[in-house]
Every structure is written in C-alpha cells, then in structure tokens.
Amino acid sequence: MTTKTEAKIALGTWSWGIGGFAGGDSIFGNQLDTKDLQEVFHLAVSNGLNLFDTAYAYANGESERILGELVNAYGRDQVLISDKFTPGMQNDSAENPVVDMLEGSLKRLGTDFIDIYWIHNSADVERWTPLMVEAVKSGKIGRIGVSNHSLEQVKRVQEILAPHGIKVSAVQNHFSLLYRNSIEDGLLDYCRENDIQFFSYMVLEQGALSGKYDENHPLPAASTRGKTYNSLFPALKELLTAMHELADKHQASAAQIATAWAIGRGTTPILGVTKVEQVIDATRVAGINLSDEEVIFLENLAKTSGVDTRGGWEGQA
Known part of the structure; x- marks a missing residue:
C-alpha cells in the first residue's frame, strides 16, 4: 500500500446511503445506493481518483x-480506502471500542485492510488516542490520522502515540474559503513542517460554493444544508460572482476554482461525489493554477462576507 496518494483530490462518500443522523437522505436530501453510483465510481477510478473517504457515521x-x-x-x-472511528458511536461494552468499530467497518467494506484510519472527532483525546495503538499493531490499517482536531489536540495525540513509535500522518479538517481556521491557528503550517498530509473537507461547503446555487437558486429547503446555507447566500453574492469570473478566465467551473484554491493552499481536498459531472470537475482541477493575487482576492472577499461556517462538531483546543 502507498504512503501517499498520487491524486491531488480524494473523493467523499458522506452523501452515500440512507439512515442515521448523518445519512445522505437527512443531510443532502439524497437517496443513493450502490447501483446509483456505479458509473460515478468507475469514471473516478478510471481517471486516477482512487482514494475514497467514508465513515461508520x-x-x-x-x-x-x-x-x-x-x-x-x-x-x-485499485483503490485506497479512508475510514474513521467516531467517538460517540462506539460500543462501550467492547474491550477496545476502537478495534470493535474497525472490525465492523472492515466487514461492511468487505476488506481486511484500511489504508487510512482516523479518529473522527476530538470528543476525548485522552481516552481514544491510546486505543488506536492496538488498531495499528493489528496490521489492519496503514496510516492513522485525526479529524476535527485543533493544533493543540494534534500535538497531544502525537505525544501520546510517540512512545509506541507511531505518528500521525494525516489531518482531516473542515477547510474552505468560508472556514479558514486551520490557516489562522497555525495547524496548516504545523502539518507542512511535520510531513503531515492535510485533507480538507467541505471545500465546496456542501454545494454552497459549487456555483450552482445562490439566493435565487437555493439548496433543497428541507435538507440540513439548505437550512444551513440558504440564508447566507445574500452575503456571499460578491464572492460567488468573483468565483464565476475567475472560472471564465481559467475555462473552469466555480466549483473547480474553490477546489483549486484549497490545493493551492497545500491541502488535499475531499470532494463529495454523487454525479458523473462532479467526477469530471474533479479530474480537471489539477490543471488549474491560481495566482497568489487571485488566492488573496478570493480570501479577502470571503472575509468581507462575514460568513463563518464553523460547525458544532469542530474540535476545540
């Protein structure tokens, strides 16, 4: 198994499947099963987009x-799999809840190895981090990472794992033009200095930065994302207009501009895919190089909007 993914982009599966508080139906308004995603999956792998990110949650x-x-x-x-242990959804009667959830994930995935395994949130760093050691030593996972952890929490995880000869090799956090916390708190710099791959999720803010939606073309009103973002579109008017203008300049889409920004910031974006056109968008992003001036221009417009999309799940220091 490789230690680094060759593709500049990973593909997310958050919107796949029905059920639970974070199912594709409740969050995205989708009703997707295997047969609905076969063409999407085939096109992605055929184009070298071979890392898929999922979670029991x-x-x-x-x-x-x-x-x-x-x-x-x-x-x-042909595929690299990224999966997660989600604190709060564990089986507390299990001897090691991390290993217990890992085993369940392996069974559902139909595999005996997960390439990257994450602690999904920072609910209790002191409790869950030590339990990752057994999971690593089982030989059933390759790299380990932490998601939704602050800079100080990432450092603490490193301290706990160090005596066991284990290091965090990946961080996965919410990161977009509308949520730049990992720049502001120094986490992105820390990852760069310590050879930790930074995976950015919600780069398109669940479609709000895809260029397909605005105040006149809102997200599905009954979905969680519609309730979250539709009221923000008036404040995002200038940013969305600028993204469309840059898209025309680079012969790209607004979604590709938002993604190119994240790549330019040194991250590996995780893009949710449910449609063929989304895969095509992802394959074309690698050829887009935004200038430093364009990056600053977009960030300034994002700051001016006053929109902060910090989620209730975001890690606290």
Whole structure:
C-alpha cells in the first residue's frame, strides 16, 4: 500500500446511503445506493481518483457497505480506502471500542485492510488516542490520522502515540474559503513542517460554493444544508460572482476554482461525489493554477462576507 496518494483530490462518500443522523437522505436530501453510483465510481477510478473517504457515521455504515460493494466489484488493489472511528458511536461494552468499530467497518467494506484510519472527532483525546495503538499493531490499517482536531489536540495525540513509535500522518479538517481556521491557528503550517498530509473537507461547503446555487437558486429547503446555507447566500453574492469570473478566465467551473484554491493552499481536498459531472470537475482541477493575487482576492472577499461556517462538531483546543 502507498504512503501517499498520487491524486491531488480524494473523493467523499458522506452523501452515500440512507439512515442515521448523518445519512445522505437527512443531510443532502439524497437517496443513493450502490447501483446509483456505479458509473460515478468507475469514471473516478478510471481517471486516477482512487482514494475514497467514508465513515461508520455516514448513514450508520451504509456508506461503507456501498463503497465496499463498488470496490470489490472493481478490484481492491485499485483503490485506497479512508475510514474513521467516531467517538460517540462506539460500543462501550467492547474491550477496545476502537478495534470493535474497525472490525465492523472492515466487514461492511468487505476488506481486511484500511489504508487510512482516523479518529473522527476530538470528543476525548485522552481516552481514544491510546486505543488506536492496538488498531495499528493489528496490521489492519496503514496510516492513522485525526479529524476535527485543533493544533493543540494534534500535538497531544502525537505525544501520546510517540512512545509506541507511531505518528500521525494525516489531518482531516473542515477547510474552505468560508472556514479558514486551520490557516489562522497555525495547524496548516504545523502539518507542512511535520510531513503531515492535510485533507480538507467541505471545500465546496456542501454545494454552497459549487456555483450552482445562490439566493435565487437555493439548496433543497428541507435538507440540513439548505437550512444551513440558504440564508447566507445574500452575503456571499460578491464572492460567488468573483468565483464565476475567475472560472471564465481559467475555462473552469466555480466549483473547480474553490477546489483549486484549497490545493493551492497545500491541502488535499475531499470532494463529495454523487454525479458523473462532479467526477469530471474533479479530474480537471489539477490543471488549474491560481495566482497568489487571485488566492488573496478570493480570501479577502470571503472575509468581507462575514460568513463563518464553523460547525458544532469542530474540535476545540
């Protein structure tokens, strides 16, 4: 298994599957199963987009099941899998809840190895980090990472793991033009200095920065993302206009501009994919290089909007 993904972009499966508090139906208004995603998956892998990110929390394991069925029909050696232990969803009666959730994920995925395994949130760093050691030493996971952790929490995880000869090799946090906290608190610089790959999720803010939606074309009103973002669109008018203008200049889409910004900031974006056109968008982003002036211009407009999309799940120092 590789220690670094060759593709500049990872593909997210948060919106795959139905059920649970974070299912594709409740968060995105989707009703997707394996058959709905076969063409999307095939096109992605055929174009070198081979890292897929999932979690038990996504539709209570349904996302994992769907991904596993797609992977195993195509070939496990063709795909890298990123999965997560989610504090708060563990089986407390298990001897090691981390290993217990890992085993369940492996079963749903139909595999015996997960390339990157994460602690999904920072609910209790002192409790869960030590339990990752057994998971690593089981030989069933490659790299380990932490998601939704602050800079100080990442450093603490490193301290806990160091006596066991284990290091964090990846961080996965919410990062977009509308949420730049990892720049402001120094986490992005820390990752760069310590050879930690930074995966950015919600780069498109669940579609709000895709260029397809605005105050006149809102997100599905009944969905969680609609309730979160629709009221923000008036404040984002200037930013969205600028993204469209840059898209025209670079012969790209607004979604590609938002993603190119994240890549330019030294991150590996995780893009949720449910449609063929989203995969095509992702394959074209690598050829877009925004100038420093364009990056600053976009960030200034984002700051001026006053919009902060910090989620209630975001890690606290």
